[in-house]
Amino acid sequence: MGAMQDYINRGESYILKTYQRYPIVLERGEGVYLYDTDGKKYLDFAAGIAVFALGYGNKDYNDALKEQIDKIIHTSNLYYNVPAVEAAEKIVKTSGMSKVFFTNSGTEAIEGALKVAKKYAYCKDPSKEYEFIAMNHSFHGRSQGALSVTGNAQYQEGFVPEKMRAVFAEYNNLEDVKSKITDKTCGIICEVVQGEGGIYPADKEFLEGLRTLCDEKDILLIFDEVQCGMGRCGSLYAHDLYGVKPDVMALAKALGCGVPVGAFVTAEKASYALVPGDHGTTYGGNPFATAAVSKVYDIFDKLDLVDHAREVGTYLFEKLEELQTKHDCVIAHRGVALMQGIELNRTVGDVINKAMERGLILISAGSNVIRFVPPLIITKDHVDEMIHILDEVLEEIG
Numbered sequence: 474m475g476a477m478q479d480y481i482n483r484g485e486s487y488i489l490k491t492y493q494r495y496p497i498v499l500e501r502g503e504g505v506y507l508y509d510t511d512g513k514k515y516l517d518f519a520a521g522i523a524v525f526a527l528g529y530g531n532k533d534y535n536d537a538l539k540e541q542i543d544k545i546i547h548t549s550n551l552y553y554n555v556p557a558v559e560a561a562e563k564i565v566k567t568s569g570m571s572k573v574f575f576t577n578s579g580t581e582a583i584e585g586a587l588k589v590a591k592k593y594a595y596c597k598d599p600s601k602e603y604e605f606i607a608m609n610h611s612f613h614g615r616s617q618g619a620l621s622v623t624g625n626a627q628y629q630e631g632f633v634p635e636k637m638r639a640v641f642a643e644y645n646n647l648e649d650v651k652s653k654i655t656d657k658t659c660g661i662i663c664e665v666v667q668g669e670g671g672i673y674p675a676d677k678e679f680l681e682g683l684r685t686l687c688d689e690k691d692i693l694l695i696f697d698e699v700q701c702g703m704g705r706c707g708s709l710y711a712h713d714l715y716g717v718k719p720d721v722m723a724l725a726k727a728l729g730c731g732v733p734v735g736a737f738v739t740a741e742k743a744s745y746a747l748v749p750g751d752h753g754t755t756y757g758g759n760p761f762a763t764a765a766v767s768k769v770y771d772i773f774d775k776l777d778l779v780d781h782a783r784e785v786g787t788y789l790f791e792k793l794e795e796l797q798t799k800h801d802c803v804i805a806h807r808g809v810a811l812m813q814g815i816e817l818n819r820t821v822g823d824v825i826n827k828a829m830e831r832g833l834i835l836i837s838a839g840s841n842v843i844r845f846v847p848p849l850i851i852t853k854d855h856v857d858e859m860i861h862i863l864d865e866v867l868e869e870i871g
């Protein structure tokens with residue numbers, strides 16, 4: 474038995490089976506390539522699910538983390554720490570928003586954002602019940618609060634307490650959202666580009682309409698930019714593309730580029746709802762995690778990664794359009810910059826497996842969509858390399 478199969482067997486023995494994992498053990502990365510424990514090389518078009526924007530082994534990033542390890546890894550939110558202050562400042566200055574709360578994950582960023590909206594409504598009228606409007610096919614995380622606004626029965630079933638149920642509206646359908654607003658509604662939450670739901674970008678009129686609606690009702694608009702934020706859509710924050718500002722924004726995934734960290738960011742109006750004692754976390758915003766965040770912002774700047782993502786994204790878009798023309802099994806192509814997807818007329822598991830055999834890592838979004846969320850440092854040559862393999866695989870499956 475090979476070393477890789479041995480790891481897989483042990484993984485099956487000891488790790489709780491909540492994933493149907495692909496049968497490879499990834500050991501190290503270099504740029505946009507990953508290597509498994511047998512030394513096989515893969516071109517990575519998944520980036521650990523839209524996380525590792527910088528690519529693997531960025532020296533600046535690695536050095537910053539090593540340096541921080543030698544200074545201090547953890548203190549507590551009972552005190553200030555330098556990296557957290559610096560990282561929060563960078564988020565505020567780049568977003569034009571007001572305050573930051575660091576979390577350990579995207580899910581926790583959503584939890585915090587939901588609490589802000591509830592508390593904001595509570596401060597106005599403590600006697601009421603509160604309800605959220607969320608979107609069909611959305612994904613916001615797996616905790617019970619975040620799940621409650623996740624519009625996908627597959628994730629929700631059996632896990633959402635009755636009291637936490639949100640009201641779901643059709644994405645990009647403003648009239649549907651309007652028809653669901655009641656005096657209980659305390660917030661509207663949506664992704665700016667839906668990720669897990671199949672790569673659906675919002676329409677400009679839709680986001681503008683949500684903004685107006687929330688202003689009229691004095692309720693909070695929450696944008697989940699956990700996946701679509703951090704340059705992936707060709708602007709640092711996806712909502713910048715639309716010129717529509719949220720009251721609360723959730724970030725994670727590429728925020729720390731692999732170090733587990735998320736954040737919810739509040740606009741001025743939403744910055745005073747939570748007061749000391751209302752929310753907390755032991756690890757959230759610790760110096761190690763926030764040193765990563767701070768460095769990520771520096772490297773984005775230094776490498777002009779957002780412009781780069783937009784440029785390569787345009788190229789990827791053209792190439793995927795060509796692929797769609799060539800293969801009948803590709804029935805749709807959507808997305809922006811380095812967050813794109815193609816929809817097939819069948820489930821995509823087979824395509825992903827065959828691509829993996831040929832040294833290309835792809836991921837799905839739902840059952841019929843292949844999602845392209847590579848490291849942002851990807852080049853046109855890498856796009857060509859990916860398209861070449863995918864073309865062969867699509868040819869083979871017919």
Ligand SMILES: *Cc1c(COP(=O)(O)O)cnc(C)c1O
Pocket residue numbers: 578579580581583612613614615664668669697698699700701725726735
């Ligand atoms: C991944 C994701 C989350 C959850 O983030 P975790 O870090 O997995 O908890 C929330 N919202 C969106 C849009 C995501 O893509």
